[in-house]
Amino acid sequence: MLTLNDFKGKTPAWCPGCGNYAILKAFNSAMVELGIEPHMVVIVSGIGQAGKFPHYTRCNTFNGLHGRTLPVATGIKLANHSLVVFAVAGDGDCYGEGGNHLIHAIRRNPNIKLMVHNNQVYGLTKGQASPTTSQGVLTKAQPYGTLSEPLNPVALAIALDASFVARGFAGLPDDLKELIKEAVKHRGFSFLDILQPCVTFNRVNTYSWYKERVYKIELSHPVHDRIKAFEKALEWGDRIPVGIFYRKEKPTLEEKIPVLKNEPLVRQKFDFEMAKSLVRKIKNVD
């Protein structure tokens, strides 16, 4: 029997009260409830407070570069699609530095679970604006207030026809756990934007700010309807929906690659002698 202890990692070095704790707990509980063993999971992360996540749980880990989680995760998934592959990133990491990779990961649709810890700020580098920071917010690096409009990651994902699009909130940990479970069960790229209050640098989007606005998406919401999903994604301000926005069944990248038809790439034995005879044939040797 798996227990939470199986996922106990190093002691987190996050600020007390940080939204990341709830995400960590939701993740560990989801794994236990799904019965997925730590050695069957790989977490790929980048750099940032969110990027430290895998060290605080217990799974195979590739903690790579800022913004580069998705390509690494794609490489891992293609090499061994029997693993459950998570990409964990911050909003700066995934929407800023790694924006291009997000677009193309969605287009490829590998069976990877992406969790973006969206605190609308750069935490690790001490409070600069991120791509999701609201317009006008003052920071040390944005002394006239943030000039650009904030990115709407959920709308972006739906626009790209991502196969699973959801938003979670660290202040609703049980619902978050369920969302993570749904994301894992989904066959294809699962995009999970998680509202994560940064209690140190984000004075605008606090727990209480969210609590006043966040509401759960109604059971009646037609998750397969892209237009309706898009309409829902545009809600931001007084009312902020959390839950599953959009879902679509489509073949995953792995399923489309002929070489992967029978078994994961990593299990396919390389036959050196056969390779040599193929080369002989191709190059007319002998």
Place this chain on the structure above:
Amino acid sequence: MNYSIKIGGEAGQGVQTVGETLCQIFAASGLHVFSHQDYESRIRGGHNFYQIRISEDSVMCPKEKVDILLAFDYESVRLHTPELSEIGQILYDSQILKTKISDSRSIDVPFLKIARETGGPDIASNIAAIGAVCGILGVKREILLGVVTNIFAKKGFETVAKNVEAAQAGYDYAIKACIMCPFRLPEPRPRKILISGNEAIALGALVSGLKFYSGYPMTPSTGILNYVAEHSLTFGCIVEQAEDEIAAINMVIGASFAGVRSMTATSGGGFALMVEGLSLAGMTETPLVIVLAQRPGPATGLPTKTEAADLLFALFAGHGEFSRIIFAPGTPLEAFYLTNKAFHLSEKYQVPVIILSDQYLADSQWTFDSLDLESLRYMDMRLRGASFENQKGYKRHLFTDTGVSPLGVPGDARHLVVTDSDEHDEEGHITEDRELRKRMVEKRLFKKLTLIRREIDEPTVYGDVGADIAVLCWGSTYGVVKEAIDRILKDFPISMVHFKEMYPLPYEGHWLEFLKKKRILINVEQNATSQFAKLLRMETGLAVHRNINRFDGRPFGVEDLVERIYAHIE
């Protein structure tokens, strides 16, 4: 027998296809072939040529004089007639060129008319042209028709028949038209192996167990992407075209981390984007092979021309200090074997290996008598299945005497495989501990590099080894320098030393003593700043005396190189 054939025309006219087909025909006739191309960075128009040299003896560089000029446009006649040798002939079709050439050395063959009469599309005129070249050279008819049949076999009987007819018609017409043709080929001999630099690297990778390739197209590396893709199903390899070079190298790192042999290829601009990932591979000790097919820079430079000016870039690329290996093959055959060695060493020491080639090597086709597949190595050095499960207290970055830690395949055991781009402890978790940091640097850098150096071969020495003058060269200049040395040797004692394993340099044994004893060391490089001379001096303290550089985007020619070497010795 030593002829050269130049095929000139606009982009889109099939210059390259005609050239490649002729190379195949010559290789099938048992001749030694060397071909290289010069093309512009455009898809249609402009001036391109493909030059082939054939001989009974091994050839590794172009000849400057042209014996047969096959012209598909007037520009080719204008530009290359002055290059004709005493026996030189121009083959053309006045209908295609829309003009008749008055030069007595020209033969007007109606390629287009033949194509139309044999019921093929206009492009079949290329096949008639191939036939004509074979006709005046005296290639055996069966060999010509065999290669043409092979090429079109996939397209069905009718296509084969039409093209065979066009080839025959071109062949017969040319024989009749060229009554005084001076060309003679030797009797056919066993076929030779024809291979380009790009093909050699791709094939070398596939036979070394390449399972995952991700890249982003960039001339002149694209041939590798195409070749691996073409054979990916046969060899069970995944090819993914990434959104950019940053993604390409990170995907490759991910796949390698997950347990399969992985590679990417690019050119200078793409490699610049990969640099951050290179450093990540260094830090996480992930095996990985990167092909850097150089082209003239900086920035986008001369996209389709040649230069070898990224040696020091490859050496210093990446922030921080970590071990790496750099190879620079001199011929496609060396490219094939060195790619195999690259995969072997990359996995054995868990370090990135960079293979440097350039447009000249990448796009040139050469022939070889044999491909020694028995000398190739393949050893799976990862911990898998039970042998991984049976490990006690597995740690991905365990300190060992060799600096090499056990490379476990994630998911194959209950052990966790953890690695980090941050400094980490033996388990792979983030640390800022001073002692650990120091030991990790020693592991990644000093321990491994010391062992790697023992695996590096000495440079190739050629010519009169007792001479007090030596010419140094590296990478793709091998062939042209060798031929220059052969010519100079006829009246002057001289030797050459060619480096193909560039970093770390081999242990300072014989080769360094050999070089130190020379009165004059002449260094030849396809760049402006003599980068290898700098590397040599930095690593050994040895300074060369003279430098010969070429950096106009074109490869060295033998005649030119011989003259420039003479200038330094007389």
